[in-house]
Amino acid sequence: MTVTRAQVAALPKAELHLHIEGTLEPELALELSARNGVPLRHADAAALRRAYAFTSLSSFLDLYYECMAVLRTARDFADLAGAYLAKARADGVTRTEIFFDPQVHMARGVPLSAVIDGLSAAAGRSAAAGGPRAELIACFLRDRGPDDAMRTLESLAGHAGRLLGVGLDSAEVGYPPAGFAGVFDAARGLGLHTVAHAGEEGPPEYVWQALDLLGVERVDHGIRSVEDPALLRRLAADGTPLTVCPLSNVRLRCVDVMANHPLPRLLDAGVLVTVNSDDPAYFGGYVADNYLALAAELDLGLTDLAALAGNSITASLTGS
Ligand code: HPA
């Protein structure tokens, strides 16, 4: 039986791996480009979409950081998050833990308070309108190193009451988690939860480091854990969730085709797998599209999808 979009949307779910800057659709990017007088290299939405032919994580990150330049004010961040939250609601998302990249915005001269005020305003409106409930996770860019991350954490400290946690993202290979242990300890000292991208393009060793040295509660992506049986046993035994993003993995060529995605093998190993959209404006779909792609190409049925949705609620940092 074919699973329908309505059936997927009817499953209450959490989205736990979502970069708000990755929800910037070309139309909104162009609107903000005009509003703020920040030119983009690609002059119309079709040209921007044509540029979304990625060959790796870094080929995506180049365009992703470029497009962020149009985000300047609290209103821009509120518009961005408001548009995402409306789509998430339609997809049956009841709670979402939203990543943002403070270093990119601060480096462009955008005050951290504008970013957090704008995102928090959209979150407040969403909660008041019946959901989804949204919370914020500030990600450090691993390719800018631990010292920059520590300085960023000092800036974030004054806003800690409006943050759920910290994460680690951006170019992975060559930037192992180990160096960030002190930053993650300091973040916990501020009462923040911790998560990290690991094992997207990087080796299983980076996932071990995220667990053992950073002490993360959840691993973002983590798909290369499938190469290491001892790591799979560890993840399963501890109930450490993976926030898997199937369409992203195929678009960035971490996985060649959806039919070969490791998600079923991770589930078979007893790992708490969740399904998420990562950067939906760039990767061809929001969270329900990811569930539907699994149903269509990995032969998962509605019962399997309901279990994945249940996992996402369990894996939420704010508890079930
Ligand atoms: N990986 C690393 N950094 C990112 C990603 C990702 O998938 N998306 C946005 N920043």
Ligand code: ZN
């Ligand atoms: Zn990500």
